[in-house]
Amino acid sequence: MKKFTCSVFLLISCFCGSAQIDPVLLRDPSRDTNSLQLNMDAVYSRPFNKVGKLPVAVGGYVEANYQYLGQDGITEGHQFQMRRLTLFVSSAIGKRIKFLSEIEFEDGTKEINIEFASVDFEFSPLLNLRGGVVMNPIGAFNQNHDGPKWEFVDRPISATQMLPATWSNVGFGLFGKKYNKGWVYGYELYLTNGFDESIISNSENKTFLPAAKKNADRFEESFNGSPLLTAKVALKNNKIGEIGLSYMGGVYNKFEDDGFKLDKKRRVNVFAVDFNSTIGAAKTFVNGEWAWIGIDIPDTYTEQFGRKQQGGFLDIVQPVLKRTMFGFENAVLNAAVRLEYVDWNKGRFQSTGGNISEEIVSVVPAISWRPNPQTVLRLNYRYNWQTDLLGNPPSKLAGIQIGFSTYF
Amino acid sequence: MFSKTFKATAGVVLMFACLISCRKLLPDAPADDSILDGPVDGLTASEKIIFLRGDVAFNDEIFSSGTGLGPMFVASSCGTCHAGDGKGHPFTTLTRFGQSDTISNKFLHLGAPQLQGRAVPGFQPEAIPAGASFSKFTPPANTGLGFLELVPDADLLALSDEFDADGDGISGRPNWINVPVYCQFRNATVEKNNRYIGRFGKKAAVYDLLQQTANAYNQDMGVNSSYEVFDTYNGLEIDPEVSNQTVLDVVFYLKTLKAPIQRNTSDPEVKAGAAIFNRISCGKCHTPQMKTGFSPISALSEKTFFPYTDLLLHDMGPALNDGYTEGTALPAEWRTPPLWGLGLSKNSQGGQVFLMHDGRARSIEAAINMHGGEATKSRESFQQLNAQEKSSILKFLESL
Numbered sequence: 001m002k003k004f005t006c007s008v009f010l011l012i013s014c015f016c017g018s019a020q021i022d023p024v025l026l027r028d029p030s031r032d033t034n035s036l037q038l039n040m041d042a043v044y045s046r047p048f049n050k051v052g053k054l055p056v057a058v059g060g061y062v063e064a065n066y067q068y069l070g071q072d073g074i075t076e077g078h079q080f081q082m083r084r085l086t087l088f089v090s091s092a093i094g095k096r097i098k099f100l101s102e103i104e105f106e107d108g109t110k111e112i113n114i115e116f117a118s119v120d121f122e123f124s125p126l127l128n129l130r131g132g133v134v135m136n137p138i139g140a141f142n143q144n145h146d147g148p149k150w151e152f153v154d155r156p157i158s159a160t161q162m163l164p165a166t167w168s169n170v171g172f173g174l175f176g177k178k179y180n181k182g183w184v185y186g187y188e189l190y191l192t193n194g195f196d197e198s199i200i201s202n203s204e205n206k207t208f209l210p211a212a213k214k215n216a217d218r219f220e221e222s223f224n225g226s227p228l229l230t231a232k233v234a235l236k237n238n239k240i241g242e243i244g245l246s247y248m249g250g251v252y253n254k255f256e257d258d259g260f261k262l263d264k265k266r267r268v269n270v271f272a273v274d275f276n277s278t279i280g281a282a283k284t285f286v287n288g289e290w291a292w293i294g295i296d297i298p299d300t301y302t303e304q305f306g307r308k309q310q311g312g313f314l315d316i317v318q319p320v321l322k323r324t325m326f327g328f329e330n331a332v333l334n335a336a337v338r339l340e341y342v343d344w345n346k347g348r349f350q351s352t353g354g355n356i357s358e359e360i361v362s363v364v365p366a367i368s369w370r371p372n373p374q375t376v377l378r379l380n381y382r383y384n385w386q387t388d389l390l391g392n393p394p395s396k397l398a399g400i401q402i403g404f405s406t407y408f
Numbered sequence: 409m410f411s412k413t414f415k416a417t418a419g420v421v422l423m424f425a426c427l428i429s430c431r432k433l434l435p436d437a438p439a440d441d442s443i444l445d446g447p448v449d450g451l452t453a454s455e456k457i458i459f460l461r462g463d464v465a466f467n468d469e470i471f472s473s474g475t476g477l478g479p480m481f482v483a484s485s486c487g488t489c490h491a492g493d494g495k496g497h498p499f500t501t502l503t504r505f506g507q508s509d510t511i512s513n514k515f516l517h518l519g520a521p522q523l524q525g526r527a528v529p530g531f532q533p534e535a536i537p538a539g540a541s542f543s544k545f546t547p548p549a550n551t552g553l554g555f556l557e558l559v560p561d562a563d564l565l566a567l568s569d570e571f572d573a574d575g576d577g578i579s580g581r582p583n584w585i586n587v588p589v590y591c592q593f594r595n596a597t598v599e600k601n602n603r604y605i606g607r608f609g610k611k612a613a614v615y616d617l618l619q620q621t622a623n624a625y626n627q628d629m630g631v632n633s634s635y636e637v638f639d640t641y642n643g644l645e646i647d648p649e650v651s652n653q654t655v656l657d658v659v660f661y662l663k664t665l666k667a668p669i670q671r672n673t674s675d676p677e678v679k680a681g682a683a684i685f686n687r688i689s690c691g692k693c694h695t696p697q698m699k700t701g702f703s704p705i706s707a708l709s710e711k712t713f714f715p716y717t718d719l720l721l722h723d724m725g726p727a728l729n730d731g732y733t734e735g736t737a738l739p740a741e742w743r744t745p746p747l748w749g750l751g752l753s754k755n756s757q758g759g760q761v762f763l764m765h766d767g768r769a770r771s772i773e774a775a776i777n778m779h780g781g782e783a784t785k786s787r788e789s790f791q792q793l794n795a796q797e798k799s800s801i802l803k804f805l806e807s808l
Contacts, residue, residue, distance in 0.1 A: 073437020197529065201472040205484055253529060263530055300533045302526045303499060304484060326417075351498035354758060379423075381433065389488075390497050390758035396435035 036184040038177065038234045038242060039274065040137060042144035043100060043116060047374055047407045048090055060087040063147040065403025069382070072395055082108055083403075084147065086115075096122035101133075104166075114219075115168050126176035130190070133219065135168045136230040137188045138248040139289045140274035142167055147405030151317050151336040151368040153380050154401065156289070157360060158311035162342045163270070163291055164210040169193045169228065170219050182238040187231070193218045194228025195252035195268055200297055200305045206344045206358055206389075207295055207306045209268070212252075226251040226265070241277025241286075248272075252295070266296040288314040303356065304389060306345030313340045317368075328371035338364040345389060357391035360384055375406035441669035444551045444749055444756070445493040448666045450707035455664065462661025465654045466490075471629050476649030478630040479531035479641050480524030486658065489547040489628065493665055494749065494756025496547025498767050502628070505542035510736045515540045517643075521734065522627040524640055531641075541739075543730035544766035545610045549749045549756070553608070554663030555713045556746070557617055558700035561598040561605050567695060567718045578692050578782045580720030583612040583743070585735040590622070590635045591615050595701060606735055607719045610765045612743035613734035617659045625650055664705065667713050668749035672807045681804025684797055688789035693722055693744045693782070716747035716808065725780020728764070740781060751806040772805050773798070 037045055048057035063083045069075065083106065090100040101117040118132030137143050141159035145166050159165040171192025177184055195212045202211035215223065228250035236242035249269040256262055272291040279286060290312030297307050321333040340362035347356045366380040380401040385394040440446065447459050467487040471477035482502060483489050489500040503523040506515030513520045518537045527533040536542050561582075570581040584603035587593070594616070597604055608614035614623070622635035630640050633655050637645045672678050685691055694716040703709040721741040729740035737743075742765055750772065753761045761771060769775035779787040793801065 068434075070434030072435055075434060198472075201474065201477075201528065203470045203472065203475075205470040205488065266529075298527075298529050300527050300531075301529060302481075302484060304488060349497075349499050351501065352760075354760070357758070383435075388491055390491055390499070390756070392491055392758055393438075393755055398433060398435050400433060 036179065036182075036236055036238055038184060038186050038236055039140040039144045039244060039276075040175065040177070040186050040188055040232070040234060042146070042149075043102075043135070044090070046088060046146065048088065056089050056091040058087070058089050059407060060085070061146055061148050061405060061407045062086070063153075063403060063405035065153045065378075065401055067153070067399060067401040067403075069397060069399030069401075071397040075399070081403075083153075086146070093119070098122075113166075113168075115166050124176070126178050128175050129172070130175060131172040133168050133170055134173065134190055134192060135166060136190060136192060136228070136248055137232040138167070138230055138246050138270055139163060139165075139272040139291055140244055140276070140287075141165050141289055146407070148374055148376055148407050150405070151315070151334055151366050151376065151378055152338050152364055153378050153403045154364070154382065156313040156338070157340045157362060158291060158313050158342045159289065161208075161210065162293065162309055162311045162344065163272070164213055167210075167213065171227070173230075183236065185233070185235045187233045189229075189231045191227040191229060193222040194226070194250040196223035197253050199252055199268065200295065200301065205304055207293075207297070207309060208344075209270075209293065224251055224254050224256075226255075241275060244272075244274040246270075246272045246274070263298075266298075268296075269294045283319055285317040285319075286315070287317070288312060303345075303347070303349060306343075306347060306356070306358065308346040309342070309344050310346055311340070311342030311344075313338055325369075325371070331372070332370045334366075334368045334370070336366040336368060338362070338366070340364070355391060356389060357387040358389045360386040375404065377404045378402065441671045442752070442755075443492060444549060444665075444668055444752055446666050447664050448554065448707045451664060451705070455660075455705060455707070458657055458660045459664050462657040462659070465658050466661050469654075471631055471649075473528040476629075476631045478524070478526075478528045480527045480533050481630040482522075482524060482526060482628045484629065486624065486629075490550050491756045493550040495549045495753045495762070497757050498546065498762055500547055501767060502545045502547070503536065503542055504545060504732060504734070505536050505540045507733055508541045508731050508739060510733065510738065519640070522640075524627070524630060541731035543610075543732035546762055546765065546767040548610075548745065549668075549753075550662055551665045551749055552667035552713065552715060552746065553617055553665065554703075554705070554708050555667055555698070555700055555711065556607060556715060556717070556719065557594075557663065558703050558708055559607075559698050559719065560596055560701040561594070562596060563698065564605060564607070564719055565598060568720050576689070576692065577785055578689070578722065580693060580718050580722050580744070580782075582606070582719075583721050583735040583737045583741075585613050585615060587615045588619055588622075588635070591619050603736070607743075609734070610742060610745075611734040611737045612719060612721055613737070617662050618655070621655055621659050621662065625655065664707065667715070668752065668808065670714070670748075670807050671751065672803075675803065675807070677800045677803045678807045679804075680797075681800035681802070681807075684793065684801045685804055688793075689786045690790075691716075692786075693718055693720070694747050695744075714748060717744045720744060722783065723781035724783060727778065727780050730766075747805065747808050750808045772802055 046059055048059040050057050062085045065081050067079050084104055086104045088102050092098045099119045102115045104113050104115050114133050116135055118130050118134050121129040135142055142165040169192035171190050173190030175188040177186030196215050198211040199209050200207055202208050230248040232246035234244035251265045252268045253266040255265045270293050274289040276287040293309040315338045317334050317336040319332050320335050325331040343359045345356045345358040362384045364380050364382045369377045383398040387394045470485045477484055483500050489496045504521045506520030507513035515537055519534045524534045568581045569579050572579040582605040584600050585606040587604045606612040606615055608620050614620045622633050625631040625633055626636035631649045632646050633650050634648045634652055639646045695718040696714055696716055700711045721737050723740050724742050731739050733739045763769035763775040769778055776790050
């Protein structure tokens with residue numbers, strides 16, 4: 001409750017800011033209206049609304065769902081979930097200086113996070129400086145994660161249970177993009193605070209990058225004084241689609257403390273490739289991401305914690321009907337499927353030479369209905385096969401999920 | 409008669425209603441006889457609550473350096489060593505060292521008896537000291553332990569034949585051990601020179617499930633409790649890192665795990681295999697049937713069960729003598745392991761089997777062929793069986 005109150009207070013403070021800033025300067029931040037949008041543009045490619053004479057533009061999205069899942073014959077019954085409520089506040093502070101923040105309430109008020117809060121200074125389209133709380137551009141999902149953009153109730157397993165989406169940190173960096181006829185290419189490069197030792201010492205019993213999200217101190221200080229480098233290049237053609245290559249890496253352990261050397265510097269390195277395309281006259285939308293993780297873990301630690309991980313997802317979305325439905329003009333009915341795979345521990349046991357498992361395969365067929373582009377109602381059927389470290393017979397989880405997500 | 413909108417709405421509502429009501433969309437529970445976990449039948453509601461608490465502590469509680477793991481350890485949770493409550497994998501095989509006779513372990517000051525071969529970052533794990541004998545122990549299955557704990561000492565003594573009075577070449581005997589002060593003696597426990605009958609562990613060097621659990625927290629995970637107070641890293645008494653309640657919940661969970669359920673009991677080949685098993689005297693050590701004494705948990709009290717063990721020590725010959733021992737067991741003596749659940753071993757060992765005390769046998773037949781000492785005659789009898797008879801006995805063992 002205290003967190004909720006603080007967050008509401010912060011939000012109201014944003015609105016009240018008009019008393020101290022020349023309101024002439026404050027307006028809806030300019031947006032790139034070119035149709036060739038990259039995933040890196042997602043943070044501003046959202047519906048914002050001006051409210052009266054307020055000096056900021058606001059927006060947000062909300063998503064809630066019902067689910068009935070069972071695992072190996074056991075179900076927790078009917079579950080209603082308020083997954084998230086996200087609020088955006090943006091403002092043009094001056095010519096080519098803009099600010100945007102994203103505050104997210106997850107599972108009611110169980111988690112409240114500032115996912116993005118940065119100021120952008122545009123020197124030229126190819127050279128922008130961004131500082132504050134930034135979303136590390138690893139893969140595509142971390143940057144482009146708004147619920148209403150996706151046809152599935154759950155976020156991709158590889159993005160949230162292997163990669164730490166949504167993963168943001170305090171830091172600074174550069175970004176830019178350039179158009180050339182039907183092409184656009186962009187880059188991002190950030191130095192931020194980063195991971196900590198919880199990624200190999202956590203209650204998941206596996207190497208788990210998302211464990212670092214629990215360390216709220218990373219918004220105040222770096223765990224080890226060593227910056228996390230995140231870099232991405234992306235290329236898009238208006239007829240082919242977009243491909244992105246990204247890297248995120250840095251030292252995750254406390255190698256020295258109070259002047260004492262404790263350990264060697266141990267790095268975590270993440271490489272990711274992402275792509276999306278709309279294919280042919282049928283307008284089949286294909287969207288995927290794959291990531292590889294390598295972590296330097298002491299040889300004397302347990303093999304339970306993987307030295308290598310890999311995984312990704314592929315979404316295929318096929319519009320099957322576009323017409324007025326229930327009075328909604330240009331409503332779209334989609335058939336979709338998501339295929340997912342994660343191997344949290346890619347390697348072989350020292351004792352037997354056998355494969356270390358710890359994998360999940362998931363298939364999610366879905367139907368989604370969009371009464372307008374900003375709103376989606378989803379019906380998903382999820383089926384997961386998850387094996388433990390030893391590769392014993394998989395645990396099976398399946399069930400239906402019905403929900404909505406909409407910008408407001 | 410009805411508008412298109414009404415029909416569409418009705419269709420969507422009907423579809424959702426079907427989906428919500430259709431449990432067929434969910435994965436089926438595995439057959440009860442195909443898994444080892446799950447409680448014994450007949451627990452009361454309050455006993456089920458404690459069982460569930462123990463289940464969570466055993467299978468879901470993961471220790472990290474921040475919650476007491478190590479700094480030296482073997483595994484970070486109970487479930488790591490006992491996936492699905494079944495036998496363990498060489499990945500978590502324990503190494504115990506230092507004692508080569510029945511007198512004492514001379515390496516206690518160097519970390520004996522158990523090797524903590526892993527360490528949290530920044531610390532170094534243990535190594536086996538020069539000159540210390542050692543043996544590797546594959547984690548056993550947990551199921552049915554409550555039944556084994558409740559067998560009266562008198563029944564075990566009745567099965568023992570230390571000096572082979574009947575001349576059959578088999579001379580099972582109890583391991584007489586020192587019992588930690590925190591253990592409560594079972595009803596009518598038998599004492600000999602201030603020692604008591606151990607029944608758990610490869611050498612039967614553990615008295616009861618509380619000792620087993622407190623030891624496992626301490627020796628396997630480096631997690632201290634008020635039962636085992638000394639830190640494995642510095643040997644000093646430190647604050648408990650797990651509560652008594654949690655330890656006792658885990659003990660209750662282990663006590664009330666069901667006994668493995670035999671499969672294919674009506675298969676003629678399985679029946680034939682059972683007959684051969686007894687004919688070649690395997691059942692003299694792997695005693696098929698036992699009975700529990702009284703227990704306040706009525707689901708366990710005075711029940712007949714089929715563990716295929718006598719819980720006694722037997723000389724298994726020089727090939728299985730690692731030169732290491734515990735209690736009054738000799739290095740070549742091993743407690744008869746229960747055979748129940750044997751056919752499900754591969755479901756907890758990653759699709760393979762790792763049998764005998766250290767997982768050296770990669771099939772049931774290989775395990776039989778490794779029997780020596782008191783089991784030599786039975787092994788030779790097995791080797792002389794024709795192919796059909798061997799197939800039958802192996803099918804029988806797979807059914808357990």
